[in-house]
Amino acid sequence: MKVQDRFSLENKVALVTGAAYGIGFAIAEAYAEAGAKIAFNCRSREHMDKALKDYADRGIDAKGYLCDVTDEEQVREMVDDITDKMGDIDILVNNAGIIKRIPMIEMDVEEFRKVVDIDLNAAFIVSKAVLPGMIERRKGKIINICSMMSELGRETVSAYAAAKGGLKMLTRNIASEYGGYNIQCNGIGPGYIATPQTAPLRETQPDGSRNPFDRFIISKTPAARWGTTDDLKGPAVFLASEASDFVNGQILYVDGGILAYIGKQPE
């Protein structure tokens, strides 16, 4: 097999959670380009309708499901329907996630629980629904979308960091527990990526100046730029393909070098 053929996803079935837009949409788009059939979910009918049009505009016949990834019954129904209508799920990307930026001592416990429920518990729920089929077929790929906050903390994101740190270890545990069935579970740790989730951090100030956090991230990133969802496509295809069959339990940070860099000296 030629090395480039190892990156093909031809005839694979991929489920990308939360892929109505943002990082999930870009990963699903890349998988379709590599030959995969795409299933995705989100909670909002409005997001779903727009996503289906956006996929169709790109020639992608994606199958969309209104499904809350924290609801085990909805997830079970979605996985069963995908299996019935599209075939066994070869690739699962646990992408759906939220963030709440609130100082910890001001955060209600319910707000903390909601972030952990979506960003961590849901990856358990969806992986648990998909793994039996992968075990039976002795083949599968699970990719968890982690974060800089799987390694670093910062003010106001206690719930998110706790969840993403846990997601890193869930990734390693799935890799450990099911690697013997030729199932690889890895993570992608995006740096700061321009999506709706980070829009508040990039908003221009009332006086027209750049957002202080925007300038901060530029100073902390050797690449001196925010990432784009396109930056994640190649790593995501790699971890979903045969090219990574002996890569397991790893978190691939796609961060422009943030984790390696102390940050630019203030002028």
Ligand code: NAP
């Ligand atoms: P986003 O733009 O906010 O998109 C999140 C997607 O997840 C939406 O499609 C949303 O649709 C869906 N979603 C949220 N909660 C859900 C639930 N309970 N059930 C089903 N779908 C749900 O986020 P993003 O920036 O693309 O981030 C995607 C993932 O990458 C997240 O896990 C995030 O933590 C992670 N990440 C992002 C960055 C970044 O800089 N952007 C960096 C590192 C990691 P509905 O609201 O319609 O459900």
Ligand code: GCO
């Ligand atoms: C924040 C950001 C980050 C990014 C991402 C970084 O408020 O610090 O939202 O958490 O979303 O997770 O990898």
